[in-house]
Amino acid sequence: MRKKILYELSSIYRDNLRIKGYIFGKGEKSACVVGAIRGNEVQQLYACAQLVKALKEIEKAGKIKEGKSVMVVPCVNTYSININKRFYPIDNTDINRMFPGYNQGETTQRIAAGLFDTIQDYKIGIQFASFYMPGEFIPHVRMMRTGYEKKELAKEFGLPYVVIRDPKPYDTTTLNYNWQIWNGQSFSIYTSETDKLDIDNAMQAVRAVLNFLDKEGILEYQGHDGYISRVINENEMVPVKSKNAGIFEGFAQVNKSVQKGELMAYIIDPYEGNIKERVMAPCSGTVFFAHDTPMTYNNTVLFKIIEES
Amino acid sequence: MVHVVAEVELPVDEKLKIYKNRLIPEAGLCGDEKRISIVTGTHGDELEGQYVCYELQRRIQEGKEHLKGIVDIYPALNPLGIDSITRGVPGFDLDMNRIFPGNTESGAMPEYIAAGIVEDLSGSDMCVDIHASNIFLKEIPQVRINEKDRRKLVPYAKLLNIDYVWVHSAATVLESTLAYSLNSTGTPMLVVEQGVGMRLTREYGDQLVDGIFVLMKKLGIWDGKVIKPKKPIVSKDGMVSFINAPESGIFVPEVVHSNRIKKDELIGNIIDPLNGRILNSILSPVNGLVFTLREYPVVNKGSLIARILEM
Numbered sequence: 001m002r003k004k005i006l007y008e009l010s011s012i013y014r015d016n017l018r019i020k021g022y023i024f025g026k027g028e029k030s031a032c033v034v035g036a037i038r039g040n041e042v043q044q045l046y047a048c049a050q051l052v053k054a055l056k057e058i059e060k061a062g063k064i065k066e067g068k069s070v071m072v073v074p075c076v077n078t079y080s081i082n083i084n085k086r087f088y089p090i091d092n093t094d095i096n097r098m099f100p101g102y103n104q105g106e107t108t109q110r111i112a113a114g115l116f117d118t119i120q121d122y123k124i125g126i127q128f129a130s131f132y133m134p135g136e137f138i139p140h141v142r143m144m145r146t147g148y149e150k151k152e153l154a155k156e157f158g159l160p161y162v163v164i165r166d167p168k169p170y171d172t173t174t175l176n177y178n179w180q181i182w183n184g185q186s187f188s189i190y191t192s193e194t195d196k197l198d199i200d201n202a203m204q205a206v207r208a209v210l211n212f213l214d215k216e217g218i219l220e221y222q223g224h225d226g227y228i229s230r231v232i233n234e235n236e237m238v239p240v241k242s243k244n245a246g247i248f249e250g251f252a253q254v255n256k257s258v259q260k261g262e263l264m265a266y267i268i269d270p271y272e273g274n275i276k277e278r279v280m281a282p283c284s285g286t287v288f289f290a291h292d293t294p295m296t297y298n299n300t301v302l303f304k305i306i307e308e309s
Numbered sequence: 310m311v312h313v314v315a316e317v318e319l320p321v322d323e324k325l326k327i328y329k330n331r332l333i334p335e336a337g338l339c340g341d342e343k344r345i346s347i348v349t350g351t352h353g354d355e356l357e358g359q360y361v362c363y364e365l366q367r368r369i370q371e372g373k374e375h376l377k378g379i380v381d382i383y384p385a386l387n388p389l390g391i392d393s394i395t396r397g398v399p400g401f402d403l404d405m406n407r408i409f410p411g412n413t414e415s416g417a418m419p420e421y422i423a424a425g426i427v428e429d430l431s432g433s434d435m436c437v438d439i440h441a442s443n444i445f446l447k448e449i450p451q452v453r454i455n456e457k458d459r460r461k462l463v464p465y466a467k468l469l470n471i472d473y474v475w476v477h478s479a480a481t482v483l484e485s486t487l488a489y490s491l492n493s494t495g496t497p498m499l500v501v502e503q504g505v506g507m508r509l510t511r512e513y514g515d516q517l518v519d520g521i522f523v524l525m526k527k528l529g530i531w532d533g534k535v536i537k538p539k540k541p542i543v544s545k546d547g548m549v550s551f552i553n554a555p556e557s558g559i560f561v562p563e564v565v566h567s568n569r570i571k572k573d574e575l576i577g578n579i580i581d582p583l584n585g586r587i588l589n590s591i592l593s594p595v596n597g598l599v600f601t602l603r604e605y606p607v608v609n610k611g612s613l614i615a616r617i618l619e620m
C-alpha cells in the first residue's frame with residue numbers, strides 16, 4: 001500500500017485540508033473508489049476505511065493481479081466532516097456539484113478539480129454516495145443514463161438492484177456524471193445510511209466492490225456471489241405521497257414486499273393524537289425507499305415501490 | 310389583492326404559503342391588459358428585493374390613475390428561508406433555484422412548491438427576478454442574461470435603469486433555474502443581481518424601481534411620468550476578469566466597489582493577523598470597472614475577490 005496526497009489546501013487558522021489516496025498494486029490505473037464528499041457521509045467514510053483494510057490483506061496475500069492498481073480516497077472534505085457540517089464550511093457549497101472542477105475558480109471548484117485530475121485516468125470509477133432526500137434505501141448501484149452507461153457491468157457488484165437515472169440539469173456537475181462522460185464506467189453505491197453507521201450495510205458495500213473487482217480481473221476475492229441484480233429505471237418506481245402533514249409512523253419496511261391496499265404508515269395529528277391519514281400501498285411490490293424521520297410535510301414522497309412485474 | 314400561489318402543510322400547526330399581491334387598474338380589468346410579475350426571495354439571505362417590492366407599490370398607490378395593466382408582486386418565493394436567515398430551503402439543504410420547473414408527482418416539498426410558482430408566473434408579459442448576490446460579494450445593479458435569450462431580452466434589460474448587462478454563456482446546470490424554465494417556455498424573465506446578501510442598499514433599490522416604471526411604461530402597464538433610464542454597459546463573458554484569492558487569509562479591500570481601476574493598481578491585500586503581515590497584494594490584471602467586490606473578509610484559496618469588466 002502506498003499513501004499519496006492528491007490535493008492540499010490551506011486555511012488561515014485550521015490545519016490543511018488533505019485529500020489522501022491509498023494505492024494498492026502497481027501498473028495500470030484500474031479502479032478508483034471515492035468516499036465521503038459531504039460532511040455527513042460518515043457511513044461512506046467507514047465503508048472506505050473497511051475497504052482499505054480489506055485491500056491491505058488482499059495485497060499482502062499477493063492477490064492483486066499483476067499490472068493492476070486500485071486507489072481508495074476515503075474523504076474529500078475533512079473540513080466539513082470534522083465540524084459535522086454537510087457542505088463546505090465557508091461558502092456552504094456542495095463539492096459534489098462542482099465537477100469536473102476548475103483549478104482557477106472558487107475554492108470548491110479547485111478541490112473538485114484537484115481530485116478529478118488525479119482520478120480521471122482510472123478506468124473504473126466507484127463512489128460511495130448519499131442521497132439528498134432523508135430516508136432509507138435498498139442498497140443499490142446507481143448509474144446515470146448518459147449513453148455511455150454499461151448496465152451489464154453494474155450487475156457484477158451483486159447488489160439487489162441497479163438503478164438507472166435520467167440525468168437532470170443539476171446532475172451534470174456530479175462526480176458520477178463527469179466520470180462516466182470521461183471514462184465511460186462509473187458507478188455510485190448507495191447504502192442505506194449516511195450520517196449514522198450501519199455496519200452490516202457498509203460491509204455489504206465493501207464486499208460488493210471486492211466482488212466487482214474480482215469479476216473485472218483486477219484482484220482475487222472469494223466472496224459469495226451476491227444477488228442477481230435487477231435493473232430498474234428510477235422513473236418506473238411508484239411514489240407514495242402524503243396528503244397530510246404531521247407525525248409519521250411507518251410500518252412498511254425497506255426491502256420487504258407490500259400488497260396493494262396494505263397499510264404502510266399513519267400520519268398522526270401532532271396535538272390530538274388521532275390518525276389523520278392511513279397511507280396505503282397503491283400497488284403490490286417491494287419497498288425500495290422509506291421516509292425515516294418522525295415528521296412529514298404534505299405532498300412528500302414517503303415511499304417508493306418497485307412494482308411486481 | 311393578496312392571493313396564495315402555492316401552499317404546503319407543515320407538520321405542527323403551520324401552513325407554508327407563497328403569496329402574491331395583484332395590483333390592477335382602478336377602473337377594473339377588461340381582459341386584454343398586459344401583466345408584469347416582480348419576483349424575489351428565492352434565496353433566503355438575499356433581501357434587496359424586499360425594499361423594491363415595497364417601494365414599487367408605494368409609488369403605484371401614489372399615482373393609481375396611471376396603472377393600466379396588472380402588476381403581480383411575489384416578495385418571498387422561499388419564505389422559510391427568509392424567516393430563518395437560510396439561503397436554501399430549510400430542512401432540505403437545497404438551492405431553490407436549482408429545482409425548477411419543479412415536480413408535482415414524485416418530488417420533495419420544494420419541488421411541489423416550485424411547480425406551483427412556475428404555473429402561476431407562466432403567461433406574464435414580463436417577469437423580473439430580483440437577486441442580491443450572496444453574503445460574500447457586493448454587486449452593482451445588473452441584469453444577467455443567458456446567451457440564448459440575448460436578442461429577446463437585452464432590449465428590455467436596457468430599460469431597467471441598471472449599470473450593466475452581462476450576457477453569459479449557457480451552462481447545463483443553469484437549466485434548473487426559474488428564469489431558464491420560464492424563458493424556455495415563452496414567458497420572458499429578466500434576472501437582476503444587485504447589492505449584497507443580508508443587507509438592504511436603498512439607493513440601488515430606488516434605482517431599480519425607477520427602471521421598473523420605465524419597463525412598465527414600455528409594456529403599456531403604466532402611463533405616468535418616468536425617468537430616462539441609464540445606458541448600461543452590455544458585455545459578454547470575454548470582457549470579465551475573475552480575481553480569486555491566491556491564498557487563504559483575511560481580505561482587506563483597497564478599491565471602492567463600483568469604481569474604475571487601472572491595470573496593476575491594488576485591489577486589496579490578504580493579511581495574516583497571527584503574524585501581522587501581508588500574505589498577498591492583489592493587483593488588477595486590466596483597466597476596468599470593479600462591478601463585483603468581496604464584502605466578507607475571510608477567504609480560502611480560490612474565494613472570489615472581485616470581477617472586473619475590462620473597458
Ligand SMILES: [Zn+2]
Pocket residue numbers: 351352355440441442
Ligand atoms: Zn439569488
